[in-house]
Amino acid sequence: MGKIVIGSGDWVFVLTGAGISAESGLPTFRASDGLWAGHRVEDVCTPEALELNPALVWQFYSERRAQGAKADPNPAHIALTELEAKLGDRFFLCTQNVDDLHERAGSKRLVHMHGELAKSRCEDECGQPPVTDRAVYTSLDEVGRCACGARLRPHIVFFGEIPLEMERIQREIGRATLMVVVGTSGSVYPAANYVQWARQGGARTVYVGPEPPLNAHAFTNVVEGKAGEVLPGLFVVET
Missing domain, CATH: 3.40.50.1220 (TPP-binding domain)
Structure with a gap:
């Protein structure tokens, strides 16, 4: 045209x-196979996944951060x-x-x-604004805390969230x-x-x-x- x-x-x-x-x-998410970068979406991109296995969720998004930093x-x-x-x-x-x-x-x-990969926010949704966070974490213990004391979560809209x-x-x-x-x-x-x-x-x-x-x-x-x-x-x- x-x-x-x-x-x-x-x-x-x-x-x-x-x-x-x-x-x-x-990489893109393809609903046809239900996988995103080799992971089931249910395991890394839902509120339930964050509650059940926060270490895996943070590992996944840390990997996405590392990959994103290499892209132009x-x-x-x-x-x-x-x-x-x-x-x-x-x-x-x-x-x-x-x-x-x-x-x-x-x-x-x-x-x-x-949401944004380079930001994190309070896991308890206390109302504090998201913070810039480009860190690539190797363990859950490295993940920072909100001012309220709760652990930070990726500033990502998980499936099921608004x-x-x-x-x-x-x-x-x-x-x-x-x-x-x-x-x-x-x-x-x-x-x-x-x-x-x-x-x-x-x-x-x-x-x-x-x-x-x-x-x-x-x-x-x-x-x-x-x-x-x-x-x-x-x-x-x-x-």
């Missing part, structure tokens, strides 16, 4: 998923940063990813709806005139609903990824290809 024209009155909402990080070499932003991350620079406050990025590749590429107007910043996300979708979805399968909710919400508000909707998502019918345009190859040069911003 041709270029996507962004007019002077457009507000752009971008949703990114695991596919954009996969192009930087980070790819051309798709850079393209979104450049688009934000042109649009300013008319740009908003919501990512399902927990890595910091968007930030390292320069993105500023974004939220991590599933995604973060939903009110802000819904507000941004409500004013968007263009939604761009990159590298997400359309199988994880509530993110898979975002395109429907945007369409209900009259927004154009564009999907970019190597294959059509499960909710492809909800998009006005589906652009097949790697995000790092498609996104650079896809948009024309009118002034």
Whole structure:
């Protein structure tokens, strides 16, 4: 397809998923085999797993931290940063990813709806804000404590928990005139609903990824290809 024209009155909402990080070499969760980096999701990414085996949960996320530190932003991350620079406050990025590749590429107007790998928060949810934590722990004894005394947990939204910043996300979708979805399968909710919400508000909707998502019918345009190859040069911003 041709270029996507962004007019002077457009507000752009971008949703990114695991596919954009996969192009930087980070593994994705695939529901078809129920495994994430060789682990059952139930064993490392649920509240029950944290309660039953916190050492394994922390081992898993420490490994993800070590792996994430070796990855670099790819051309798709850079393209979104450049688009934000042109649009300013008319740009908003919501990512399902927990890595910091968007930030390292320069993105500023974004939220991590599933949490952030480089942060930790109170295991007892005492109300203290998350803290920056990039440590790679080799044992549970090394994990720090909250000011309240409870052990820290990864600042990750586990399966069964409510995604973060939903009110802000819904507000941004409500004013968007263009939604761009990159590298997400359309199988994880509530993110898979975002395109429907945007369409209900009259927004154009564009999907970019190597294959059509499960909710492809909800998009006005589906652009097949790697995000790092498609996104650079896809948009024309009118002034």
